[in-house]
């Protein structure tokens with residue numbers, strides 16, 4: 001949007017691999033949606049939109065208008081603000097279950113060389129007006145710190161917090177103030193159990209209470225695995241005042257059985273807070289999110305970090321390329337995907353932003369009834385058991401904390417005791433989560 005008027009179609013010979021490397025835009029546009037809207041005739045754009053973003057109840061996903069104070073905050077603090085609505089069919093026996101959900105994408109606020117406490121507090125200050133803007137909150141993987149894991153330096157461990165630490169306290173006040181549920185992904189230090197580190201999402205209830213936590217359950221081999229291991233919280237689904245939610249942290253989005261486990265435990269909305277760059281997964285980003293929503297009949301909220309983070313000491317990424325001081329451009333592009341295959345456009349590829357969506361959670365059940373993708377869970381449970389046996393000899397000593405077992409048991413039991421009987425041997429270890437907000 002910022003530079004749309006300067007854009008001209010690229011020459012056929014132009015090297016697309018460098019076409020977005022200067023300002024991280026897409027040929028001068030903030031998002032694919034902006035690019036196509038400006039480049040195609042209205043009729044062609046309508047048809048392209050139908051194919052790329054789908055139809056919800058027979059119509060394009062509708063933008064909705066937001067109150068003026070929210071728009072004023074977005075102009076004043078220069079963040080992208082977009083809002084949409086997903087409908088469901090009217091049911092005879094159930095009232096619509098409409099919730100309003102927000103995802104926040106944000107960059108770090110100070111250079112990675114600034115004192116750590118200043119870095120963290122500056123992010124709080126920056127995110128505060130975005131949360132104020134919609135009375136909704138957003139998600140990023142480990143949102144209160146740079147993505148320092150790529151450097152392999154252990155100094156970033158100083159930015160760990162316990163589940164009830166400073167960032168949780170900061171968000172608890174806002175959760176109470178706006179009556180919203182917030183998911184906050186942090187680098188957790190478990191002070192009660194040997195100071196173990198985890199990549200964790202804390203789920204804060206609308207009364208400021210801590211509902212629970214989830215620990216990232218698939219760790220990519222790109223540095224993170226030298227800080228923490230796979231989480232031990234299973235696939236918890238959290239009953240909130242507004243709906244049943246789960247968090248599938250970043251790399252977990254690539255694992256279909258992982259995505260399936262959340263719906264088997266009752267999830268209606270799954271957040272995917274991420275920290276990832278173009279070279280890894282930009283082309284997979286919308287495809288995997290939409291696929292997760294379709295295959296599991298739940299809504300997905302995908303969020304990524306913003307910007308390029310430059311670190312003081314050069315490092316390599318183990319790919320044979322020269323040393324560098326930044327990991328790469330986080331392509332951001334936060335958006336929502338719905339169980340019927342429709343989705344919202346993405347937020348800016350390079351600016352902070354807040355995307356809000358009203359969604360009727362009835363759509364989850366309606367799609368289950370229509371397509372029946374969950375009619376044959378036993379097939380998948382056999383696979384789950386097989387995998388468990390295959391790993392058994394290696395993993396037998398990985399006994400989760402009692403507290404975690406209890407947590408997993410209660411979550412599983414609550415939603416599907418019949419299936420849990422079979423799932424328990426596999427999920428007898430715990431995982432974690434990210435950050436999002438529900439309003440109303």
Ligand SMILES: NC(=O)NCCC(=O)O
Pocket residue numbers: 141219220249250251252254274275276277280281
């Ligand atoms: N942070 C993280 O899990 N990154 C993995 C890369 C990706 O999944 O795109």
